[in-house]
Amino acid sequence: MATTHALYGMAAGAVTLATVPEYAPVAMLVGYVAGFLPDLDAYAEHRRTLHFPVYFSVLAVPATLLAALWPTLASVSLATALVALAAHSVMDAGGGGLSLRPWVEQPDRAVYSHYHGRWVAPRRFVAYDGAPSDLVLALAAGLPLLAVTAGSVRLLVVATLVFSGVYVLVRKRLVEIVTVAIRYTPRRLLVLVPRRFDELVDGE
Ligand SMILES: [Zn+2]
DSSP: OHHHHHHHHHHHHHGGGGTOGGGHHHHHHHHHHHHHGGGGGGGSSTTTSSOOHHHHHHHHHHHHHHHHHSOOHHHHHHHHHHHHHHHHHHHGGGSOOSSSSHHHHOOSOOEEETTTTEEEOOOOSSSSTTOHHHHHHHHHHHHHHHHHOOHHHHHHHHHHHHHHHHHHHHGGGHHHHHHHHHHTSOGGGGGGSOGGGHHHHHTO
16 A cells, blocks of 8 residues: 555665664655655556656666765665655555455556566565555554654654554445545546546446
8 A cells, every 4th residue: 555655665765864864854754755656646547657666676776876875865865765666666566456446356467567568467465455464564664663763754654554554444445435435526526536446436
């Protein structure tokens, strides 16, 4: 789920605590935002438009080397962003695939590889986005982050973990919840509904 990705992006930024702690707060926030950023393509072609598992990974290597050899706020932020973007795109292949009900439909598309020109099949290490194991994954990043953060950054981690827990609780009812929400959304505001829910909008 997007919040798990955000926490892993933040964890990538937290590496700077050991090397250049003065950049850590910015790096952690950059990692957090870059961690969930690819999922904004839920408004375009989900898991394809902003997901680049190969290209982000390839770019992350020289960016990380550059940041290690020449750490500035810009180089560290760039490296963190690319690592977070790459980790998100690659981790999506470990999930249950692209579907509103992946536990029923067993989809065969997890994430699109622009390099290979095809969809990567879901590995199902995590059964689906919002599965209990997804929350375990979020906690594995979130709990250590709670230990090393303070103030508003720590509050962001807490809020993200709480949101993750709620999402996991309601995930299997998401289709019903979004269907009801769409019913009460004024027609001109329906553009705000991500395109991955198109089938529900069309059903109205
Ligand atoms: Zn994604």
